[in-house]
Amino acid sequence: xxxxxxxxxxxxxxxxxxxxxxxxxxxxxxxxxxxxxxxxxxxxxxxxxxxxxxxxxxxxxxxxxxxxxxxxxxxxxxxxxxxxxxxxxxxxxxxxxxxxxxx
Amino acid sequence: xxxxxxxxxxxxxxxxxxxxxxxxxxxxxxxxxxxxxxxxxxxxxxxxxxxxxxxxxxxxxxxxxxxxxxxxxxxxxxxxxxxxxxxxxxxxxxxxxxxxxxxxxxxxxxxxxxxxxxxxxxxxxxxxxxxxxxxxxxxxxxxxxxxxxxxxxxxxxxxxxxxxxxxxxxxxxxxxxxxxxxxxxxxxxxxxxxxxxxxxxxxxxxxxxxxxxxxxxxxxxxxxxxxxxxxxxxxxxxxxxxxxxxxxxxxxxxxxxxxxxxxxx
Amino acid sequence: xxxxxxxxxxxxxxxxxxxxxxxxxxxxxxxxxxxxxxxxxxxxxxxxxxxxxxxxxxxxxxxxxxxxxxxxxxxxxxxxxxxxxxxxxxxxxxxxxxxxxxxxxxxxxxxxxxxxxxxxxxxxxxxxxxxxxxxxxxxxxxxxxxxxxxx
Numbered sequence: 001x002x003x004x005x006x007x008x009x010x011x012x013x014x015x016x017x018x019x020x021x022x023x024x025x026x027x028x029x030x031x032x033x034x035x036x037x038x039x040x041x042x043x044x045x046x047x048x049x050x051x052x053x054x055x056x057x058x059x060x061x062x063x064x065x066x067x068x069x070x071x072x073x074x075x076x077x078x079x080x081x082x083x084x085x086x087x088x089x090x091x092x093x094x095x096x097x098x099x100x101x102x103x
Numbered sequence: 104x105x106x107x108x109x110x111x112x113x114x115x116x117x118x119x120x121x122x123x124x125x126x127x128x129x130x131x132x133x134x135x136x137x138x139x140x141x142x143x144x145x146x147x148x149x150x151x152x153x154x155x156x157x158x159x160x161x162x163x164x165x166x167x168x169x170x171x172x173x174x175x176x177x178x179x180x181x182x183x184x185x186x187x188x189x190x191x192x193x194x195x196x197x198x199x200x201x202x203x204x205x206x207x208x209x210x211x212x213x214x215x216x217x218x219x220x221x222x223x224x225x226x227x228x229x230x231x232x233x234x235x236x237x238x239x240x241x242x243x244x245x246x247x248x249x250x251x252x253x254x255x256x257x258x259x260x261x262x263x264x265x266x267x268x269x270x271x272x273x274x275x276x277x278x279x280x281x282x283x284x285x286x287x288x289x290x291x292x293x294x295x296x297x298x299x300x301x302x303x304x305x306x307x308x309x310x311x312x313x314x315x316x317x318x319x320x321x322x323x324x325x326x327x328x329x330x331x332x333x334x335x336x337x338x339x340x341x342x343x344x345x346x347x348x349x350x351x352x353x354x355x356x357x358x359x360x361x362x363x364x365x366x367x368x
Numbered sequence: 369x370x371x372x373x374x375x376x377x378x379x380x381x382x383x384x385x386x387x388x389x390x391x392x393x394x395x396x397x398x399x400x401x402x403x404x405x406x407x408x409x410x411x412x413x414x415x416x417x418x419x420x421x422x423x424x425x426x427x428x429x430x431x432x433x434x435x436x437x438x439x440x441x442x443x444x445x446x447x448x449x450x451x452x453x454x455x456x457x458x459x460x461x462x463x464x465x466x467x468x469x470x471x472x473x474x475x476x477x478x479x480x481x482x483x484x485x486x487x488x489x490x491x492x493x494x495x496x497x498x499x500x501x502x503x504x505x506x507x508x509x510x511x512x513x514x515x516x517x518x519x
Binding site: 015030045049051054055056057058059061062063064065066067069070071073074076077078 | 441
């Protein structure tokens with residue numbers, strides 16, 4: 001059950017700064033826990049950024065991205081009220097999706 | 104001041120002036136950049152939810168908790184802590200006050216509530232998320248820990264005494280590391296917290312998200328962990344001692360605009 | 369695929385691109401590139417990404433601290449000023465799996481990203497920007513330190 005993301009989209013003219021905070025362990029699969037057992041890899045692999053249903057960014061990321069990922073993107077040609085949707089899919093098949101309107 | 108040999112070695116690392124200045128600038132750049140892309144806000148959101156959640160035998164939320172500015176008033180509340188509370192007849196920092204509200208308002212058992220006050224990367228504690236939320240609502244507010252009430256003055260004096268008191272198997276005090284300006288442990292600059300100039304930026308940025316452990320950490324945790332690092336016995340959560348040291352630091356930092364929750368290594 | 373005449377393969381790809389309207393066929397390309405992400409050297413990762421060669425370019429800008437207080441979270445901000453940049457890839461040379469991330473940009477998104485990454489040990493980070501079928505690169509050294517008493 002994935003935690004919701006926090007998206008902040010700030011319009012400056014027709015450029016939009018997007019900041020998204022995600023909750024995810026981004027476990028590398030190379031770490032051992034306090035009992036000495038290897039913590040299995042668990043990380044986001046794919047993510048998409050869509051504006052009004054159209055994909056504008058596709059990201060492939062790896063376990064090298066830090067725990068609780070924070071991304072910043074820049075969109076152009078958007079206006080207030082446009083729908084921004086960010087989604088991710090991890091290596092275990094878990095997904096998360098959050099929508100917000102550009103303010 | 105007698106120090107274990109190993110620490111003397113560390114303190115003796117002398118970089119030529121220009122290189123040291125460049126390193127300092129780059130580290131400041133690191134600190135700025137991580138503060139700008141920090142997961143800290145996620146904990147503030149979790150804290151907000153928890154603040155409003157009915158819990159305990161009385162099944163009430165913490166929303167009527169008085170942090171010093173009136174029941175449920177959160178804006179600016181963190182900045183004026185620690186302070187004296189008449190209903191408890193004690194000086195309290197945020198976490199001590201939250202514990203008070205959990206036990207009195209919500210009817211929760213103290214032992215049970217304090218069992219996990221410091222969380223893990225997978226599961227932050229209630230104190231951690233609540234602290235992040237409440238502290239965030241003091242952004243921009245000048246730090247104003249209480250100084251006029253007699254018990255507040257006593258807490259400051261006790262905190263100062265504890266800050267300089269050497270004990271434990273290594274004969275350390277807080278001042279062993281934080282007593283002199285311009286000192287460093289490895290790449291970590293050590294603020295001389297007895298002086299306002301150094302206390303201000305520190306108190307203004309706790310609680311903080313620690314990137315090295317992916318955890319939101321609070322001032323009570325900082326006290327606990329410093330004591331651990333000095334090989335002292337573990338201080339009790341929300342004890343007079345921890346509140347006193349936090350008071351000492353917070354009063355030293357008075358006037359600084361609060362800008363947490365912070366993000367630190 | 370290895371037995372196919374390379375010319376035929378190329379023309380099939382060209383046909384596919386035409387069919388996709390010459391816009392980035394996003395869904396087809398961006399499924400997680402396992403081979404690239406599991407490559408154990410920067411060279412192998414780049415090969416799996418189809419980067420045969422790249423030209424260093426001042427138009428690929430990496431903004432990152434030279435010193436990271438902790439390698440668990442190193443903020444890296446990447447801007448490509450190369451016109452028509454379609455994608456940006458980030459490689460952390462000394463990491464166990466050097467390819468850290470790859471972003472594909474379509475109309476409406478600037479070729480810009482800021483991301484927090486793990487840098488296992490002091491290393492060069494390299495950015496590859498793809499535009500007009502060519503690759504442009506920039507690199508920067510990041511030193512990873514340990515601070516304090518480990519607390």
